[in-house]
C-alpha cells in the first residue's frame with residue numbers, strides 16, 4: 001500500500017502515524033489546508049508539522065495555499081454547512097487528486113482522529129473522492145486514539161491550536177457559539193491517559209545504566225566513581241529508560257551535572273532538556289548553583305538551558321584522564337570547559 005495521508009496539523013497526526021506504523025503502513029504526510037486563519041496561525045501549524053515529520057522521519061509534502069479569499073467566498077452563503085460542503089471536500093479532493101496523479105494506491109486524512117469533526121461526513125466525502133479519482137480511501141476510526149495522541153503531542157511540546165481552523169471556528173471557540181460536542185465510536189469511552197514520560201531518582205541498581213552512561217563518558221573507572229557518590233535520575237518513555245543523568249555534590253552551595261545521556265534513537269526529541277529542567281527544579285531548593293563540564297561542541301546546548309556563566313577550563317583534561325582519544329563529531333576533545341547556572345534565578 002502506498003498511502004497519502006492528508007494532515008491537518010502535527011498533534012492530530014501523532015496517533016494516526018503511530019497507529020499506521022503499528023500496522024506497518026508508512027504514510028506520506030500531505031499538508032493542504034487552505035482553511036486556517038489568520039496567516040500566522042496557518043504558519044505555526046504548518047511549521048510545527050514540518051519539524052515534527054522531520055523528527056520522526058516520515059516523508060512530508062507541503063502544498064502551500066493559504067487560500068483565505070477562496071475559502072470565504074465559498075462558505076459565506078451557507079456557513080452552517082461549510083465543513084461538509086466545502087472544507088472537507090476541497091481538502092480531500094486535492095489529496096485524492098494528488099495521490100492518483102503521483103502513484104499512491106490509497107489516501108486518508110488525520111481529520112478522522114478528531115471527535116469534534118463530523119466523522120460521518122468525512123467518510124462520505126472520502127468515498128465520494130475515492131470514486132471520482134478511482135483510488136482507495138483508507139478509513140480508520142482514529143478517534144479511539146485522540147486523547148493518547150494529544151497527550152503525546154503535549155509531552156513533545158508540539159504547537160496545539162485552540163480552534164479548528166477557519167475564522168468562523170475561531171469566533172465560535174471564543175464566543176461559545178454552537179460548540180460541537182465530541183462524538184465517539186459507539187460504546188467507546190476515553191480512559192484516563194497516564195503520563196508516558198516519567199523521571200525518578202534511582203537508588204538501587206545504578207549499574208544497569210552503566211552502558212548508556214559510557215556512551216557520554218567512556219572512562220569506566222571515572223563513571224563508576226561518580227556513580228557511587230552521585231545521584232542518578234532516569235527518564236522513561238512508556239516505561240523504557242531513554243535518558244539518564246548523574247549529579248554529584250561539590251560543596252554546600254553547588255552541585256555538578258556529571259553525565260547526561262539519551263539513547264541514540266531518542267536523541268533530538270527534547271528528553272535531555274526535560275531532564276535538565278527536572279534536575280534544576282529538584283536541586284534549586286537546597287543549592288545555589290549547578291555546574292557542568294563539557295566539550296566545546298556542547299556549549300551552545302548548555303547555554304540554552306541557562307548554564308550561561310563561564311567558570312573555568314581544565315586544559316588537556318581528556319588527554320590526561322582517558323586512555324583513548326575522545327572525539328565529539330569532528331572535534332578532537334582535549335580541554336573540558338565548565339559553565340554554571342544560577343539555580344536561584
Ligand code: SF4
Pocket residue numbers: 035036082083087088164165166167168169
Ligand atoms: S470549522 Fe474546521 S472543518 Fe469546519 S470549515 Fe472551519 S476549518 Fe473547516
